[in-house]
Amino acid sequence: MREKYEDMNKKELLQIAKVYGIKDRHKMKKEDLIKAIKKGKKPLKEIKKIEENLKGEIKKKTLQDHLELLPKEPGVVFVNWQVDTAGLETNEGELKLVGGKKEILDLPVKISEGKGYIKVEEGITVKAAIGFKKRGHFKTVISSESIVVPRGSALKKTELKWGKIDFKKRKVEKKTVTTKPTKEMEKEKKKLEKEAKKIKYIRYPKE
Amino acid sequence: MNKKGFLSIVLHSHLPFVKHPEEEFFLEENWLYEAISESYLPLYIAFTNLKEKGTKFQITMSMTPPLVLMLQDNLLLKRFNRYLKNRIELLKEEFSSTVKGEIKELFKFYYDRYQDLYRVFNDELKGDLIYGFGELFNEGLLELITCSATHEILPLEINEKIKEVQVYLGVETFIKAFGREPRGIWLAECAYTQGIDRILSKHGIKFTILDTHGILYADMPPVYGVSAPIISESGVAFFGRDPESSKQVWSALEGYPGDFNYREFYRDIDYDLPEELIKKYLHPAGFRFDSGIKLHKITGKVPLNKKEPYDRNKAMEMVETHAGNFMFNRELEAKYLLGIIDREPIMLAPFDAELFGHWWFEGPDFLESVLNKVYNFSNVIETINPYDYLVKYPVNQISEPSTSSWGDGGYFKVWLNEGTDWIYPYLHVMGQEMITLAKKYKNPTLLEKRLLNQMSRELLLAESSDWAFLISVGTAVNYATNMEKFHINAFYTLEQELNNKKINLNFLEYLEEKDSIFPFIDYNIFK
Numbered sequence: 145m146r147e148k149y150e151d152m153n154k155k156e157l158l159q160i161a162k163v164y165g166i167k168d169r170h171k172m173k174k175e176d177l178i179k180a181i182k183k184g185k186k187p188l189k190e191i192k193k194i195e196e197n198l199k200g201e202i203k204k205k206t207l208q209d210h211l212e213l214l215p216k217e218p219g220v221v222f223v224n225w226q227v228d229t230a231g232l233e234t235n236e237g238e239l240k241l242v243g244g245k246k247e248i249l250d251l252p253v254k255i256s257e258g259k260g261y262i263k264v265e266e267g268i269t270v271k272a273a274i275g276f277k278k279r280g281h282f283k284t285v286i287s288s289e290s291i292v293v294p295r296g297s298a299l300k301k302t303e304l305k306w307g308k309i310d311f312k313k314r315k316v317e318k319k320t321v322t323t324k325p326t327k328e329m330e331k332e333k334k335k336l337e338k339e340a341k342k343i344k345y346i347r348y349p350k351e
Numbered sequence: 352m353n354k355k356g357f358l359s360i361v362l363h364s365h366l367p368f369v370k371h372p373e374e375e376f377f378l379e380e381n382w383l384y385e386a387i388s389e390s391y392l393p394l395y396i397a398f399t400n401l402k403e404k405g406t407k408f409q410i411t412m413s414m415t416p417p418l419v420l421m422l423q424d425n426l427l428l429k430r431f432n433r434y435l436k437n438r439i440e441l442l443k444e445e446f447s448s449t450v451k452g453e454i455k456e457l458f459k460f461y462y463d464r465y466q467d468l469y470r471v472f473n474d475e476l477k478g479d480l481i482y483g484f485g486e487l488f489n490e491g492l493l494e495l496i497t498c499s500a501t502h503e504i505l506p507l508e509i510n511e512k513i514k515e516v517q518v519y520l521g522v523e524t525f526i527k528a529f530g531r532e533p534r535g536i537w538l539a540e541c542a543y544t545q546g547i548d549r550i551l552s553k554h555g556i557k558f559t560i561l562d563t564h565g566i567l568y569a570d571m572p573p574v575y576g577v578s579a580p581i582i583s584e585s586g587v588a589f590f591g592r593d594p595e596s597s598k599q600v601w602s603a604l605e606g607y608p609g610d611f612n613y614r615e616f617y618r619d620i621d622y623d624l625p626e627e628l629i630k631k632y633l634h635p636a637g638f639r640f641d642s643g644i645k646l647h648k649i650t651g652k653v654p655l656n657k658k659e660p661y662d663r664n665k666a667m668e669m670v671e672t673h674a675g676n677f678m679f680n681r682e683l684e685a686k687y688l689l690g691i692i693d694r695e696p697i698m699l700a701p702f703d704a705e706l707f708g709h710w711w712f713e714g715p716d717f718l719e720s721v722l723n724k725v726y727n728f729s730n731v732i733e734t735i736n737p738y739d740y741l742v743k744y745p746v747n748q749i750s751e752p753s754t755s756s757w758g759d760g761g762y763f764k765v766w767l768n769e770g771t772d773w774i775y776p777y778l779h780v781m782g783q784e785m786i787t788l789a790k791k792y793k794n795p796t797l798l799e800k801r802l803l804n805q806m807s808r809e810l811l812l813a814e815s816s817d818w819a820f821l822i823s824v825g826t827a828v829n830y831a832t833n834m835e836k837f838h839i840n841a842f843y844t845l846e847q848e849l850n851n852k853k854i855n856l857n858f859l860e861y862l863e864e865k866d867s868i869f870p871f872i873d874y875n876i877f878k
Contacts, residue, residue, distance in 0.1 A: 152797075156797045159796055159797055159798055160798065160856055164856065192373055194858055194861075195373065195837070195861075197840070198836070198837045198840040198841050198844065199833040199834075199836055199837050199840075200836070200840070201836070202777065202836050202839050202840055202843075203843070206776055206777055206780040207780065207784070207843075208780045208783060208784070210776055210779050210780050210783075212509055212775055212776055212779050214506075214507055214509070214763075214767060214775060215506055215507075215544060215754055215762070215763060216762065216763050216764055216767050216768075217760060217761075217762040217763065217764050218762065222767055222772060222775075224772065224775065224776055226776065259772065288509075289509055291544070292544055292545045292754055294544075294753075294754040294755070294762050294763075295568055295753055295754065296568075296761075297568065298567050298568050298572055299568065299569075299570060299571075299572060300572075301570070301571055301572060302572075303571055304571065304574065304748065305571065305748065305749040305750070306746055306747065306748055306749060307582060307746070307747070307749045308745045308746045308747075309557070309582055309586045309587075309588065309741070309745070309747075310586070311557055311586070313586075314552045314553075314555075314585070314586045315586055316582060316583075316584055316585075316586050316749060318749075319746050321746060323574055323693055324574070325572070325574045326691055326692070328690075328691035329574065329575065329576055329691050329692060332576055332688075332691060333567055333572075333573075333576045336563055336567065336576055336577060336593075336594055336595075337563070337564065337567055339563075339594035339595060339598065340562065340563035340564060340567075340592070340594040340761075341761075342594070342598060342602070343594055343597055343598050343601050343602065
């Protein structure tokens with residue numbers, strides 16, 4: 145947070161005075177240093193100009209190579225990448241999507257940059273990689289973290305586990321419970337699912 | 352008498368961090384002033400009224416770190432008082448003028464209302480709403496919960512460390528504001544994906560709230576639907592939204608706020624006022640924007656110029672009717688659910704807090720009436736907060752919630768689409784760079800430390816989901832785009848200065864004053 149010069153010690157003030165190029169700063173008393181620093185500050189107008197520039201365009205490219213894989217909606221992921229290809233043999237590469245150990249997509253792409261929305265199976269864990277073929281083998285240039293593709297429906301599993309949270313240990317103690325799903329509740333859940341979809345994300349009915 | 356079910360109302364209070372010391376009047380700062388005067392203060396007054404009448408109630412409210420820190424910012428609070436005073440002066444001039452009849456009475460109604468808000472804020476609360484809500488929290492009436500640091504959509508954050516920083520700062524800000532740890536968290540936009548529960552558990556969070564399908568589509572289908580929480584293996588409870596309770600308030604078609612007797616939101620006096628009054632009281636340059644003073648009722652599906660004058664008494668009659676109807680329907684629901692499951696159900700209804708008061712003017716009165724009726728007249732239901740429900744029913748089904756959000760469509764298309772996907776590569780790379788810098792600068796100079804702390808703030812502000820949301824829904828698009836770019840560019844400018852060992856102190860101090868969120872931040876949290 146912004147600190148008051150008056151609360152700073154002389155060593156700290158000297159560091160700031162150095163930034164402003166204040167001459168003879170080492171010979172100055174604390175009060176004189178503060179005066180000289182305050183005098184050395186740029187007018188607000190100049191700061192406003194800097195601010196206007198900051199609202200302007202951002203650099204098209206980020207400073208680092210990157211590959212993002214993000215979940216968008218059931219069965220749809222977003223992939224985006226940028227790679228400095230200066231040291232690579234080629235810019236002709238492939239985008240691979242892997243679900244578990246299974247390859248689920250292999251697309252020819254430019255290694256340097258690209259983006260897109262891709263349809264994949266719902267509910268699986270996927271990972272993306274950009275690379276190129278070398279002597280028949282895929283050589284990875286950059287890879288993403290794994291993500292879970294959103295699922296748009298309920299699972300049909302019947303396994304039931306119960307537990308009690310031990311908040312001190314931050315663990316769950318397993319418990320045996322006899323409760324089973326009832327037909328009425330299964331019907332109710334279908335109704336809930338239908339009703340939930342009717343609620344739109346609105347803040348107020350707009351004119 | 353044993354009740355048949357529990358009603359758990361959750362209000363999510365959030366605004367993006369907007370502060371512009373460089374301008375004397377900045378339109379987007381009004382978002383905060385409108386929310387305080389139209390929602391947060393009226394809600395506080397409603398809860399306090401209930402307390403003073405001896406009504407026991409339970410309601411949960413999230414307060415996000417940007418909101419908490421704006422409510423503690425001296426410049427913004429000073430400007431909020433100016434906002435109130437200007438309206439009081441304007442209303443005084445208007446109702447003392449030649450206007451007669453219903454409109455004159457309405458000016459008087461607003462004049463009294465703003466006077467009262469000013470008195471409560473300054474005399475009772477000494478300008479400290481955090482203290483006010485904190486007192487209700489300490490008295491066990493209001494369950495306050497936190498949120499991620501800057502309302503980031505955590506499933507769209509790639510770096511695990513950044514996700515953790517978002518949760519850590521949410522908890523830290525809460526402790527500093529309210530003096531104790533939060534038991535619950537509101538995940539921004541109820542957005543969840545696998546693994547977030549581990550981070551929540553690590554930071555002591557006991558429960559959170561998801562949209563209905565986050566629970567219904569869990570990896571082990573929930574036996575109780577959303578009438579009870581599920582718990583994850585790492586020890587966090589997840590409560591699902593009950594659509595029945597929500598839709599009567601949210602729905603544009605079936606919802607109460609659309610009743611023709613309620614106040615019309617879109618017809619504001621600002622658009623009818625002569626320019627000299629706008630310049631004198633609202634904006635020196637004469638910009639026209641909502642003043643918060645609205646004298647007409649919804650009336651029906653008619654153009655704005657055909658709206659009829661607001662009748663406060665009639666609107667309050669409707670509040671009572673709707674509150675009674677809401678309670679009656681929850682009672683029916685509770686009886687039905689108790690017939691098909693073997694425990695008292697929880698009906699959890701989450702809403703944006705700003706819906707009550709800002710959008711739906713009579714919303715705080717409705718909540719006050721619901722809480723009053725449930726305590727005094729219902730033999731079937733009572734209000735509860737999620738934590739107390741866990742205490743009552745500690746054994747729950749273990750299941751991993753499904754990836755979901757409460758946004759339009761139920762997932763992430765509101766924040767991730769063709770118009771906003773340019774944001775995420777920057778956030779990814781900036782996060783990575785911040786982590787690297789935190790590890791690199793073990794013994795920084797004083798100035799380097801300040802600069803690294805400011806870089807942390809700029810990164811966190813760039814991560815706010817609000818900018819992408821505003822761009823997607825087409826509200827304040829230019830401002831949101833500018834702010835996203837501003838924080839990204841500020842981050843890179845500071846990084847360049849750090850690398851070149853040429854720190855522009857003026858610029859740093861300016862950013863420290865403007866983007867002053869998390870005054871206590873230490874960049875080492877990114878290590």
